[in-house]
Amino acid sequence: MQDQSSQFEIADPPTDGITNITFSPTDSRLLLASSWDTTVRLYNVEENRLQTQVKHMGGILDTCFGNDNNTAYHGGLEKKVTKLDLETSTEQEMGQHDLPVRCVRWSSETNNLYTGSWDKTLRVWDERSTxxxxxxxxxxxxxxxxxxxxxxxxxxxxxxxFVYDIRNMTEPWQTCETTLRYMLKSIRCMPNGEGYACSSIEGRVALEFFDMSPEQQARKYAFKSHRQTINDTEVVYPVNALAFHPIYGTFASGGSDGIVSVWDGVNRKRIRQFPRYPDEIASLSFSHDGKKLAIASSYTFDEGERDHQPDAIFIKTLDENECKPRTPNNNLGNGTAYV
Incomplete structure (x- = not known):
């Protein structure tokens, strides 16, 4: 069982397949959630209440905050890119993709919104344009x-x-094929800007670095995770979610095994594994101060239709030792290693 003193369940969770949860970049009380139940929800986690909810015709595949805590963006099966005023629950359609919108990300560097779609395009939006x-x-x-x-x-x-420098997007800054051998599930940037982590359906996570020098490329590696042995057979689970701790640079991974683990990527160690959640881990988000971790327990339908637990969002208050690196940074060595 989870330690109930450090964790609680959010009231009024989504009801059908949570696609993303994300804390505000500046306020650890505010959490956005998007879902296949066609809603975008804003929670005040300190008061454990649903603060804002908007409903659509189709499932919402992603959401993010904008340039302040009153603005959010989202996209999904309706193919629309939408701006949401969280105070008034009013919306502004910014435009459309040709197929569902899978990802939305806001940049405070450019004050632009970036969206990726199943239509094989990446689009950049300025809210002043139609x-x-x-x-x-x-x-x-x-x-x-x-x-x-x-x-x-x-x-x-x-x-x-593809990696883009958003100051000049004429061409991708870098293109590569990941060392992971199976379909990708999640990609997240390191807080220090040195690279990113990505995960796959085959229970692996890879750490990659932007600097292409031999010394920096020698630091990249992949490791096995989210596996268990059942009746002498190793069962491998997709790694659906990744999230970096904003202070320590360690990261959490969540899998279809219902497990959340915290990793020290630099020293190649697992710092902590939390007890199993009711169902698969669909999304993870650290608060901006690193003191809370939001965990979406929600079936992702990677096994097709089956009985599953109700969707739930848990807020875990973290103690420093649960995410802090255990040993000093050291040289990562060469080649591929497995934790």
Whole structure:
């Protein structure tokens, strides 16, 4: 059982497949959630109450905060890119993709919104315009996306990753095929801007670095996670969610095994594994001060239709030792290693 003193369950959770949860970049009380139940919800986690909810015709696949805590953006099956005023629950349609919108990310560096779609495009939006100010054709559907400082990373089908410098997006800054051998599930940028972590359906996580020098590339590696032995057979689970701790640079991973683990990527150690949650982990988010971790327990339908637990969002108050690196930083060595 979870330690109830350090964790509680959010009231009025989504009711059908949570697609993303994300804390405000500046206020650890505010948490956004998007869902296949067609809603975007804003929670005040300190008061444990649903503060704002808007409903649509189709499932919402992603949401993010904008330039303040009163603004959010979202997209989903309706193909629309939408701005939401969280105070008044009023919406403004900014434009559309040709197929569902899979990812939305706001940049405070450019004051632009970046969206990735199953239509194999990446689009850039300025809320003062009635259509996308940039459109970039991609080789594959977008599966996951993240932004940090001036770097935008895009994970696609066929294990392809594009990295853009958002100051000049004429061409991708870097293109690569991940070392992971199976379909990508999540990609998240390191807080220090040095690189990113990505995860796959085959129970692995890879750490990659932007600097292409031999010394820095020698630091990249992949490791096995979210596996268990059942009746002498190793069962492998998709790693659906990643989230970096904003202070320590360690990161959490969540899998279809219902487990959340915290990793020290630099020293290649698992710091902590929390007791199993009711169902698969669909999304994770640290608060901006690193004191809370939001955990979405929600079936992701990777096994098709089956009985599953109700969707739930847990807020875990973290003690310092649960995310702080255990040993001093050291040289990561060469090649691929497995934790």
């Amino acid at each position: 259509e996308a100010v940039q459109k970039h054709d991609l080789p594959q559907k977008v599966f996951s996306m993240d932004i940090s400082n001036n770097r935008l990373v895009v994970a696609m089908a066929n294990r392809q990753i």
